Amino acid sequence: MNEGLKTTLEVLGSTHNEAAVRVLVPALDSPRAAIREGALAAVLSRRNPAGHREVLRRLRTADERSKAIILEHRGRMTQALRDAVLGSDFELCASGCEAAVWFREFDLIPALITVLEDTSSPHDELAGQTLSRLVELLYGELAGAGPNDGRRDPQMVRRHVIAALELSMGRFPSHKRREIVGAYLLLVHRDSNVLKQVLNDPHHAAFLVLVDVLSKSPSPGVIGLLLAFLDDPRASSAALSVVSKRSDLTFVRYFLRKIGNEPSAAVKQNLRRIESVAWLADGTEILDQLDGAAQHAAVRLVMASNIPRDDAFCLVRHLLLHGKPMGRRAAAEALSQFHGSESNDLALQALDDEDPQVQANALVQLRGRGIPGVLPRLVEKIDSPHAVVRNAARTSLDEFSFQRFLAAFDMLDDEVRVSTGTLVKKVDLKTIPLLKAEMESRVRTRRLRALAIARTIGAVEPLEATILGLLRDEDHMVRAEAAKALGRAESPGSWEALEKALHDRSATVQEAARESMAERAQSPQRPATLYDGRG
Structure with a gap:
C-alpha cells in the first residue's frame, strides 16, 4: 500500500465526519486487496453501527485476511x-448470529432470548x-474444554447468563421454548432455587419440558447436572426418577462412572x-x-439400590459368567x-475362573455356604500359584490354626x-515358628x-537344629x-546324633535312638481323617 492511500484510509478511519463511512463502504468491495482490507480496518476502527452492519453483510463472503x-x-x-439480531432483516440476522458464535459474544444472549x-x-x-451454540461454547470454557481469550471470567459470564435464563424460565408459560430450558440446564447448579421450584412442582408449566430434557439430552453438562442430584441428601424425586429411567449408553456410562x-454415603442413600x-x-x-470399571460399578449399583433381588441376582450371575475381569x-x-443352590453353584464355578x-472372592464364601464336600477344594487352593488365592484359602480355613491344634492335640x-496336623502346617504359616517356641519352652x-x-505333622526337617539341641536336654x-x-x-x-544317643546314660533314650535308626528307612502312609478345629 502506497503512502498516499495509507494516509487517506487513516484519515477516513479517524475523522469525526460520519460522511467518511459513505466513502469507505464502497471500498469494502474493491477488487484490490490493499484498498479492500484498508477500508475494512478503517470502518471497524470507527464507532459507527451503520458501517459495522455493512461489514456484517459481507461476513459470509469475506476471505481469510478480512476475517x-x-x-x-x-x-x-x-x-x-x-441490532442485527433484533432487526427484521433475516440475512443480516443470520450473519449477526454467525458472528456472535464466532466471536463467542456471550453478551448477546439476552438479545437472543428476547427474539x-x-x-x-x-x-x-x-x-x-444460536443461543444453544453459545451456551455450549460457554459450558466448554467452564469445563476447561474450550479456548478462553482472557477477556472475561467464564464464571462471571455464567452468572449473568443464568440470571437472564432464569427470568426467561419465569416467562415460560407464555413462550414455552425448549431451547431456554436446555440452555438453563446446561449451566445451572443443582442447588438453584428456580431449578428446585420447577422439579418439585409437577404442575409447573416448565416441569414436563425440563424433565424431558433431563431424560434425553446427550450433553455432558445436562447429564452431569442430573447425576449431581445423587450427591444431594434431599434429592428431588423427579430427578431420581429420570436417573432410573434413562437407558441410553452415553448416560449409563456417566452414571456408572459417578x-x-x-x-x-450420599449416593448410596x-x-x-x-x-x-x-x-x-x-x-x-x-x-x-x-x-x-463400569461393570464393577453396575454391581455396586444393584447392590446399593432397592431394585428386586431377583433382578440384582440376574446381573450378578451374568457378569460372573460373561463379564470382564473387573x-x-x-x-x-x-x-x-x-443364598441358595443357584448361587452355590455359581460360587463353585467361580473357583475355576481364569x-x-x-x-x-468366591473362596472366602464357601465355608459359610455349607456346601457338602467343599473342604478338599479349599485345601487344593492352598497350593495355587497365586498369592491372593492362597491367602483366601487360608482365610477360609482359619480354624485350622496351630494354636487350636496344639490345645486339642x-x-x-x-x-x-x-x-x-498336616493340614494345619499347610494352612497356618506360623506353625513352624510357634512349634519352635514350644520346643524352647x-x-x-x-x-x-x-x-x-x-x-506327627512331618515338621522334623525344618526344626532339626532345635531337636538336636533337645538331645542334650536335662530331662x-x-x-x-x-x-x-x-x-x-x-x-x-x-544320624551321628542318634549314634551318640546310643550311649546316653538313660536306657530309655538309648532304646528310642535304636528305634529311630531302624525307622529311617520307613515311610508309613496315613489315612486322611480331619479334625474340625471348631469343635
Whole structure:
C-alpha cells in the first residue's frame, strides 16, 4: 500500500465526519486487496453501527485476511450484532448470529432470548439455535474444554447468563421454548432455587419440558447436572426418577462412572430410593458394551439400590459368567449376599475362573455356604500359584490354626493328629515358628508335646537344629522324645546324633535312638481323617 492511500484510509478511519463511512463502504468491495482490507480496518476502527452492519453483510463472503481483521476488531461490533439480531432483516440476522458464535459474544444472549420469546418473530428458530451454540461454547470454557481469550471470567459470564435464563424460565408459560430450558440446564447448579421450584412442582408449566430434557439430552453438562442430584441428601424425586429411567449408553456410562468403585454415603442413600433401573430390565445388551470399571460399578449399583433381588441376582450371575475381569470380581464379591443352590453353584464355578481375584472372592464364601464336600477344594487352593488365592484359602480355613491344634492335640487319636496336623502346617504359616517356641519352652510337658507334634505333622526337617539341641536336654524323657523325632530326619548330622544317643546314660533314650535308626528307612502312609478345629 502506497503512502498516499495509507494516509487517506487513516484519515477516513479517524475523522469525526460520519460522511467518511459513505466513502469507505464502497471500498469494502474493491477488487484490490490493499484498498479492500484498508477500508475494512478503517470502518471497524470507527464507532459507527451503520458501517459495522455493512461489514456484517459481507461476513459470509469475506476471505481469510478480512476475517482476521474483523476478529481483531470484534469488540467494536457488539452493538451492530445486537441490532442485527433484533432487526427484521433475516440475512443480516443470520450473519449477526454467525458472528456472535464466532466471536463467542456471550453478551448477546439476552438479545437472543428476547427474539426467541417472541413467538411472532421470523427469526426465533435461528435465535434458538444460536443461543444453544453459545451456551455450549460457554459450558466448554467452564469445563476447561474450550479456548478462553482472557477477556472475561467464564464464571462471571455464567452468572449473568443464568440470571437472564432464569427470568426467561419465569416467562415460560407464555413462550414455552425448549431451547431456554436446555440452555438453563446446561449451566445451572443443582442447588438453584428456580431449578428446585420447577422439579418439585409437577404442575409447573416448565416441569414436563425440563424433565424431558433431563431424560434425553446427550450433553455432558445436562447429564452431569442430573447425576449431581445423587450427591444431594434431599434429592428431588423427579430427578431420581429420570436417573432410573434413562437407558441410553452415553448416560449409563456417566452414571456408572459417578458410582465408581465405591459410591459415597450420599449416593448410596439416593440409590436406595431407586426401585428400578430401565437399562437393566432391557436385558444384557448394555452390560456387555461396558468396560470392566463400569461393570464393577453396575454391581455396586444393584447392590446399593432397592431394585428386586431377583433382578440384582440376574446381573450378578451374568457378569460372573460373561463379564470382564473387573466386573467378574465385583460379581463374585456380591454373590456372598445371595443364598441358595443357584448361587452355590455359581460360587463353585467361580473357583475355576481364569482371574485369581475372582477365585479368591468366591473362596472366602464357601465355608459359610455349607456346601457338602467343599473342604478338599479349599485345601487344593492352598497350593495355587497365586498369592491372593492362597491367602483366601487360608482365610477360609482359619480354624485350622496351630494354636487350636496344639490345645486339642492331647485329646486326638493318632489318625486325626496326622491328618489334621498336616493340614494345619499347610494352612497356618506360623506353625513352624510357634512349634519352635514350644520346643524352647521351660515347661517340660510343652517341650514333649512339641516334639510329638513335629514327628506327627512331618515338621522334623525344618526344626532339626532345635531337636538336636533337645538331645542334650536335662530331662531324659525329652531326650528320648527328641531321639524318636529324629527317626523322621534324613541328614547325616542327625544320624551321628542318634549314634551318640546310643550311649546316653538313660536306657530309655538309648532304646528310642535304636528305634529311630531302624525307622529311617520307613515311610508309613496315613489315612486322611480331619479334625474340625471348631469343635
